[in-house]
Amino acid sequence: MTTPAITITELRSKLSVTALLLPEKAPDNAAFLLAYLERPRVVAGIHAMWTGPEISCPIPAADLEGQTYAKPLPAENVTLTPQPGDIVLSYVPPRMWGGNPKAIFDIGLFYGAGARLLFPIGWLAGSVVAQVRPEERDRFADACGAIRRNGACDITFTRVEI
Secondary structure (H helix, E strand, O other): OOEEEEEEEEEOOEEEEEEEOOOOHHHHHHHHHHHHOOEEEEEEEEEEEOOEEEEEEEEHHHHHHOOOOOOOOOOOOOOOOOOOOEEEEEEEEEOOOOOOOOOOEEEEEHHHHHHOEOOEEEOOOOEEEEEHHHHHHHHHHHHHHHHHOOOOOOEEEEEEEE
């Protein structure tokens, strides 16, 4: 039996971890991520300003246009206080944030204690869709800390089975 997972890599920081998807806890959100990652994707990552120890990876609007998977996502396996190793998919409906006419889908990489999903628009629960394997979390935190120090980067997400 195989487990759906994603690899998350970034060269400069030496980020290279595997996160196990949680389809039993967040079925629609995991299905979205699997469909989006039908092929490897490179997404811009930047250290979050409001949420604490998070690398925020907003999915480019061009990757969503006309795609059947780009539909409103329900809140599943929700949290307001992500834990280290949590991969959180946040969905913001159109016009909710600053009048933006397009929905926002963001993959959050949470690497340390004290995270919170408090945004300029208020609290926004996110769906914990995957978790970095426990034995890789220290390395994950170190790499995310390097991204914080180095600035914006390109993060590669790849769908795998383990």
